[in-house]
Amino acid sequence: MSRPGSIKDGEKGPYDPVPTSADGGGDEIKLEAKMSLLNGVTVIVGSIIGSGIFVSPAGVLKYTGSVNASLLVWTASGLFSMVGAYCYAELGCMIKKSGADYAYIMQTFGPFLAFVRLWIECMIVRPCSQAIVALTFSTYVLKPIFPDCDAPADAARLLAVCCICVLAFINCWDVQWATRVQDIFTYAKLLALFIIIVTGFWQLCNGKTEYFTFEDTKMEVTSIAQSFYQGLFAYNGWNYLNFIIEELKDPVKNLPRAIGISCTLVTIVYVFANVAFYTTLSPDEVLGSGAVAVTFANRLFGVMAWTIPVFVALSTFGAVNGILLTSSRLFYAGACEGQMPEVLTMIQISRLTPTPAVLCMALLSMVYLSSSNIFKLISYVGFATWMSIGASVLCVPWLRWAQPNLPRPIKVNLIFPVVYIIATLFITLVPMYAEPMETAYGCLMILSSVPVYLFFIAWKNKPKSFTKTVVSTTRFLQKIMLVVGKSKPAQV
Helix, strand or coil: CCCCCCCCCCCCCCCCCCCCCCCCCCCCCCCCCCECHHHHHHHHHHHHCCCHHHHCCHHHHHHHCCHHHHHHHHHHHHHHHHHHHHHHHHHHHHCCCCCCHHHHHHHHHCHHHHHHHHHHHHHHHHHHHHHHHHHHHHHHHHCCCCCCCCCCHHHHHHHHHHHHHHHHHHHHHCHHHHHHHHHHHHHHHHHHHHHHHHHHHHHHHCCCCCCCCCCCCCCCHHHHHHHHHHHHHHCCCCCHHHHHHHHECCHHHHHHHHHHHHHHHHHHHHHHHHHHHHHHCCHHHHHHCCCHHHHHHHHHCHHHCCHHHHHHHHHHHHHHHHHHHHHHHHHHHHHHCCCCCHHHHCEECCCCCCHHHHHHHHHHHHHHCCCCCHHHHHHHHHHHHHHHHHHHHHHHHHHHHHCCCCCCCCCCCCHHHHHHHHHHHHHHHHHHHHCHHHHHHHHHHHHCHHHHHHHHHHCCCCCHHHHHHHHHHHHHHHHHHCEECCCCCCCC
16 A cells, blocks of 8 residues: 555655656656457457356256246346446446446545455455456366366366466556457357357257246246346456546547447347257256356267367456456556555556556466365355445446536436346345355455455554565565556646
């Protein structure tokens, strides 16, 4: 965290923030807006579509009980995500800061609640998610080598580490390289899903419709809530472009367009992919399969069935890149507000990338790879993720009341945030009631943010020895990474 006597507050040195222009004028070292509308679309689509739709779309079916009801939930989840994304478009164009919901909660509800959101997302949800997706990538890469058994756990973890390290290097080297990786691998996963969907339509034309019924549909409130909970997790990532809005060209125009195009495309693809699966696989086969897309391919593609594991690997590689690209900006945004170590605000001198934030995210993910319970960690704080997104959407009506004069290039009808908030409460509180132990563990993990906040942020008069240690550590990290803080434009 920023401390009195830190580099920014002290004397100038060779690694202090420096102007980039020759005359020391108004240019500043900062993240550059290099991302086009197409890049924005691929970031969102690539972040949403990971391994889930290929590996196990059974979660929704488990709680709905029937194929037709599950398709309705997939469609409604997509529409629900669009409503949330529409509200985020107003927030993103009004508060043009990297960090998305963290920045919105900070401005609306203050630093404590913003830090709670930052702590859970940065320290648990994002690195755990990245570790899980990287493990899925390594599992499918190793599948041809171990066709009849599971790959050794150590080999899978080592390959996952290599995946994260390669993508961390790319993200440290150039934002455009990172967005190109995102573009290429997004196209690959869309191609794979297109092949599955076309095959499904061919099956429909041949009359394969026997599984499309409402038979055995579950009508309990808890089942409905948990089915939406599963479906919405598959759409998780629609807000990721807001995390890097400072690097998007013309965000007022491109942010809402990218969100609208991406959410519509993903909803169509998800629903049609599920239709394709159920033309060939029975509900019991879907529930019993560890990799539905692979089972589907083995049934229909013959000698070309190997292509689907390859596409799943490509899909997950792109998803790891999307998580790293956006999550590092959350670290960066938190550090800019003084709620993360100061070094995370700094930018590499020649590459103009947030190198310390990228490396921090990568290192945390690799630490979690050593744990065998990373899936449990995600489930423990899953409800907190959706509650915080609901809190971000609450910022829309709250800021309309508290700060009505803020410029709003996009102004949504208030019925949208109201509906979203009510639905969010339903899909989070009901599963909490159904699984009280997981909720209790999650609450304990959330409460762990309180002592951290009190010690590192609220307590201002720390011992000089602590302050000196922080300053010297920051200087050392600046030197080895060749990074400087965001410099401020010259005063006129």
